[in-house]
Amino acid sequence: MEATGFRKSVQLCRERHQVTDECCTPCPDHGGFRGPSKDQKVTAVVQKRNQDEAKSLQTTAPPEGKVRHSFVSLPVIDSVKLKTAKALAEKAVKMHRVFSVQGHYPVIREALRARGWVEQRTHRPNQHAQRGDSRASPNDAGDSDNDANDVRKYQDPDEVYDLMSRLVRNAMVYFYWTNRRDAIDTNSLRKEQITNHFTKAGSFTTKVGLCVNLSNLHWFDSADPDTFFPRCYRLGAQDEKQAFIEDYRRTVCTSLLKYIVEREQGVSEEGMSCNIWPVRDKSRRNKRQFRPMVLSQMIDSALKVCQEFLDIMEHNDIDMSLGTPQTLTNEEWEQFIDSYYFVVHGGAEVENSDHFVKCCKAMLQRLGEVRPQLDIDGIHNIWIIKPGAKSRGRGIKCVKRLDEILRLVKVNPTLIKESKWVVQKYLERPLLVHGTKFDMRQWFLVTDWNPLTVWFYKKCYLRFSTQPYSLDKLDSSVHLCNNSIQKHLRPSKQRHRGIPADNMWSDDQFRTFLSSQGREAQWQAVVVPGMKKAIIHALQTTQDLMESRKNTFELYGADFMLGRDLRPWLIEINASPTMAPSTRITARLCSAVQEDTLRVILDRRVDRTANTGDFQLIYRQAAVDVPQYVGLNLLVEGFKIQSSCPLPPLRPSNLSASKRHGPVKEKKPVEEKVKPLSKMPLSSTETQLRNTSSRVLPPPPLPPEPPVPIPTETVTLHLPMTVDKSIHLPMSDQSHSVFLCTRRPEVSNVCSDKVQPCTTEKHQGPSLPLEMTLSQSQQAATSTLSA
Numbered sequence: 125m126e127a128t129g130f131r132k133s134v135q136l137c138r139e140r141h142q143v144t145d146e147c148c149t150p151c152p153d154h155g156g157f158r159g160p161s162k163d164q165k166v167t168a169v170v171q172k173r174n175q176d177e178a179k180s181l182q183t184t185a186p187p188e189g190k191v192r193h194s195f196v197s198l199p200v201i202d203s204v205k206l207k208t209a210k211a212l213a214e215k216a217v218k219m220h221r222v223f224s225v226q227g228h229y230p231v232i233r234e235a236l237r238a239r240g241w242v243e244q245r246t247h248r249p250n251q252h253a254q255r256g257d258s259r260a261s262p263n264d265a266g267d268s269d270n271d272a273n274d275v276r277k278y279q280d281p282d283e284v285y286d287l288m289s290r291l292v293r294n295a296m297v298y299f300y301w302t303n304r305r306d307a308i309d310t311n312s313l314r315k316e317q318i319t320n321h322f323t324k325a326g327s328f329t330t331k332v333g334l335c336v337n338l339s340n341l342h343w344f345d346s347a348d349p350d351t352f353f354p355r356c357y358r359l360g361a362q363d364e365k366q367a368f369i370e371d372y373r374r375t376v377c378t379s380l381l382k383y384i385v386e387r388e389q390g391v392s393e394e395g396m397s398c399n400i401w402p403v404r405d406k407s408r409r410n411k412r413q414f415r416p417m418v419l420s421q422m423i424d425s426a427l428k429v430c431q432e433f434l435d436i437m438e439h440n441d442i443d444m445s446l447g448t449p450q451t452l453t454n455e456e457w458e459q460f461i462d463s464y465y466f467v468v469h470g471g472a473e474v475e476n477s478d479h480f481v482k483c484c485k486a487m488l489q490r491l492g493e494v495r496p497q498l499d500i501d502g503i504h505n506i507w508i509i510k511p512g513a514k515s516r517g518r519g520i521k522c523v524k525r526l527d528e529i530l531r532l533v534k535v536n537p538t539l540i541k542e543s544k545w546v547v548q549k550y551l552e553r554p555l556l557v558h559g560t561k562f563d564m565r566q567w568f569l570v571t572d573w574n575p576l577t578v579w580f581y582k583k584c585y586l587r588f589s590t591q592p593y594s595l596d597k598l599d600s601s602v603h604l605c606n607n608s609i610q611k612h613l614r615p616s617k618q619r620h621r622g623i624p625a626d627n628m629w630s631d632d633q634f635r636t637f638l639s640s641q642g643r644e645a646q647w648q649a650v651v652v653p654g655m656k657k658a659i660i661h662a663l664q665t666t667q668d669l670m671e672s673r674k675n676t677f678e679l680y681g682a683d684f685m686l687g688r689d690l691r692p693w694l695i696e697i698n699a700s701p702t703m704a705p706s707t708r709i710t711a712r713l714c715s716a717v718q719e720d721t722l723r724v725i726l727d728r729r730v731d732r733t734a735n736t737g738d739f740q741l742i743y744r745q746a747a748v749d750v751p752q753y754v755g756l757n758l759l760v761e762g763f764k765i766q767s768s769c770p771l772p773p774l775r776p777s778n779l780s781a782s783k784r785h786g787p788v789k790e791k792k793p794v795e796e797k798v799k800p801l802s803k804m805p806l807s808s809t810e811t812q813l814r815n816t817s818s819r820v821l822p823p824p825p826l827p828p829e830p831p832v833p834i835p836t837e838t839v840t841l842h843l844p845m846t847v848d849k850s851i852h853l854p855m856s857d858q859s860h861s862v863f864l865c866t867r868r869p870e871v872s873n874v875c876s877d878k879v880q881p882c883t884t885e886k887h888q889g890p891s892l893p894l895e896m897t898l899s900q901s902q903q904a905a906t907s908t909l910s911a
Contacts, residue, residue: 201287209287216242220316222292223299229703231718232301239726242288244297299726303700310673318675318725321699322573325678327666329699331510331546332358337665344664351496352658353694356548359533368547372505372526373457374433375549376464377426378491379503381484383468384423386503388481416463423480425452425460430487437494461526468503469524500687502552504595508603509533510546522550522598550603551693552595555686557637558620561593562586562629563605563695564684567717568659569724569739573672576663576745579724580656581717582738585709586629590615607706626707646690654692655684660743662697677725679717 216222221241225232233243300308300319308319327333335356338349357368417425428451434440452460492498507529511519523529533545554561564586569579587605590613594602601613610627623629629637638644659682681701684692703718705711720737727734 205284206287209284210291212240212284213242213288213291216240216288217292217295220296220298222295222297223301224297226300226302226304226307229301229303229718231703231715232722235719235722236299237285239722241299242292243285244292244295245289305699310671310676315674318677320677320679322570322673322676322678323671324669325699327669328662329680329697331356331548331696332544333666334662334697335546335548337669338662341661341665344667345661347657347661348496349661352654352661352692354497354500354549354551356546359530359545359547369526371549372507372529373461374429375501375505376461377429378488378495378498378501379468379505380422380426380464381430381488382501383503384484385481385488388478416466417459419467420480422460422463422467423484425456427483427487430491434490434494465525497549499689500551500553500693501549502595504552506550506552506595506598507547508550510548511544520600520604522603524598551685551687553688554593555688555690556593557586557588557629557634558622559592560588560619560623561603561605562588564686564692565701566655566659566682566684567679567701568682569677569679569721570663571677571724572674573667573670574745575747576667576743577741578660578663578743579736579739580659580742581720582740583713583716584631585713586631586634588623588627588629590619590627592616592619607702611706626709628707628709630709630713643690650690651686651692655682655694656742658682658684658692658694659697662694663743677721679721 219240221239222244223236223241224244236243296314296317298317300317302308302319302321305321305323305325308321310319310321310323313319328337334353335358338353338356341347341349355371357364357371359365359368432451488498504524506522506524509521509523509529509532521532523532529547533547556562564584566584567581569581571577571579587607587610589602589605590610591599591602600609604610605627607627615623615625615627635644635647638647678699679701681698683695683698685695686692702710703714705714716738720739723734724736724739728736
């Protein structure tokens with residue numbers, strides 16, 4: 125009976141698929157009507173089958189001693205619920221409110237649904253929802269480290285959202301929120317579709333890109349990047365590698381001078397184990413077996429190096445020749461740096477340094493006027509090495525010695541070839557809270573690149589390290605504050621109890637701490653303005669590298685450290701910042717920043733006076749007109765510069781005749797002197813000949829030699845040339861060729877060397893000595909030219 129009932133249900137399902145239902149639903153993609161949708165067919169079949177089963181259960185009972193085998197029934201879909209979902213889906217499609225979210229972002233989903241948006245998805249979000257958040261594109265410097273245990277479970281008790289998602293599965297998506305830049309091809313999007321990622325953001329969201337672009341800040345603004353960004357170099361670029369070596373050596377000199385002054389003043393560096401520099405690495409020093417330089421010699425060399433740097437900064441090195449010898453050679457630098465390690469890092473005793481303190485103080489005061497990072501440099505010359513395109517603190521190391529830095533970079537030749545290693549000056553003297561290092565995560569939103577529009581978030585949070593700050597060891601647990609690193613470590617017992625176990629503070633808690641120190645006013649006067657300026661300058665340098673697309677936005681996370689004077693220092697900028705509620709601080713702030721992002725992107729599009737939450741517009745640039753590309757190639761055309769003398773170069777007729785008639789007899793020298801031609805106006809024929817001065821005129825044809833000598837006559841010949849005076853040439857029967865000579869470079873081997881300067885005002889070139897012999901039969905042609 126049950127098998128028969130099931131077969132009847134299947135047959136009924138087939139019949140319903142073949143028959144067109146009278147109740148047709150409009151298709152979201154097309155304007156017309158079509159047959160029943162797949163969900164309606166499945167719902168009708170399931171309802172019919174459930175009714176048949178209910179009737180069979182009421183009329184029949186299983187035989188005694190036998191167990192009834194039931195089939196698994198499909199879930200029953202309430203018709204009222206389906207009708208409601210259908211109405212909401214149709215309204216969302218009509219109002220262009222279909223969105224898609226990649227990854228588990230429950231705040232974004234709930235906020236969009238509250239605004240009447242419907243999600244289009246291909247799978248349930250509770251199945252491997254976190255896989256997308258844990259993997260980042262290699263081109264993105266995102267720091268998303270969401271964990272499955274840190275994210276709220278997706279809940280849809282009524283399954284209405286699931287129904288609406290199925291109903292809009294073929295509709296166009298108008299809002300994309302993804303955690304991977306390459307998840308959406310922006311070139312295939314329509315202009316009304318919104319997405320949360322710009323292309324080519326690696327120009328400032330990677331450590332290499334930020335290092336390169338900020339070095340070009342002087343082309344965009346008058347600000348100095350050394351005032352907010354620790355100096356950084358790419359070790360893969362040969363020129364920057366050499367610049368880093370010079371910077372390292374110069375920092376050794378300034379560190380030595382600061383050590384002498386602070387030791388005399390009895391200043392103890394925060395982060396050291398005791399007030400007097402301890403002696404360290406004795407065994408290593410004994411193995412090296414080197415003789416340190418005399419202290420007076422070291423200080424004198426350091427002062428000379430610093431003076432050379434001041435001359436460069438003040439442009440006093442212009443008159444210096446390139447052959448000027450350096451202060452120290454490479455061998456002397458090695459000895460100087462080893463002696464510096466022995467004195468500062470090794471804690472060697474320094475005697476008779478009182479008379480050097482005054483000179484060191486004066487030099488440090490002059491350096492402080494041109495080097496904004498002199499205070500944060502410290503005395504240990506520590507540098508931090510970073511892979512150029514990684515995030516969450518992966519591969520970062522702090523190193524002191526120059527040879528170790530260069531050796532560590534050479535381990536991976538691929539990164540060297542692609543210039544992916546960067547070395548940055550470490551902030552040895554940061555602001556500490558209860559003796560513990562921290563950094564700050566600050567969000568900002570870019571809604572357009574032309575005009576550049578930047579929104580600054582008023583809230584931020586602090587991330588602490590689990591170990592007290594110390595320069596005795598360069599471990600990542602002390603110097604890296606990334607939550608992805610510190611959350612796996614246990615807080616030290618020596619750390620102050622005022623720091624919570626989850627290693628995070630809100631900005632309100634930090635302001636309370638500053639108030640206890642009497643520095644609360646510096647938050648709004650120094651910290652916040654400094655972070656805003658650093659973000660704007662970083663975006664200005666990369667504006668021409670970004671592809672500006674309307675209806676595109678992106679949320680970024682900038683990491684800052686504070687100096688002792690509360691000046692913020694930009695460390696890096698991350699795309700796709702983590703939104704995981706890993707602590708009570710991030711659970712509140714990350715949820716708020718996502719809500720406020722939608723307020724700026726969606727609510728403000730409808731109402732310019734809408735509430736934007738804690739986002740504040742800090743920069744809006746004037747729009748720049750981009751010239752339209754019409755597909756034409758740029759071409760530079762020009763003309764050959766003609767000679768100042770328009771006389772065409774003529775070949776001597778004797779050379780032409782020699783080719784046709786053999787050798788030419790020697791001509792007798794002309795007895796009469798050449799007289800200048802009379803000044804006459806040029807005819808139209810002469811003007812035409814002048815315009816064709818680049819052409820070579822052929823010699824006139826040679827008539828047969830007359831048997832009877834012809835008497836010589838004087839004729840006036842007007843030639844198409846710039847000579848203003850006429851010449852009376854004698855007619856001779858010795859030759860029937862025409863010989864014109866002018867001193868030009870191309871015929872200098874033929875022309876005569878006797879060139880007289882021109883006396884006319886119009887033509888300042890050399891005069892043209894002419895030698896001509898014409899037969900009587902050619903006088904007619906000559907007379908024609910004269911006319």
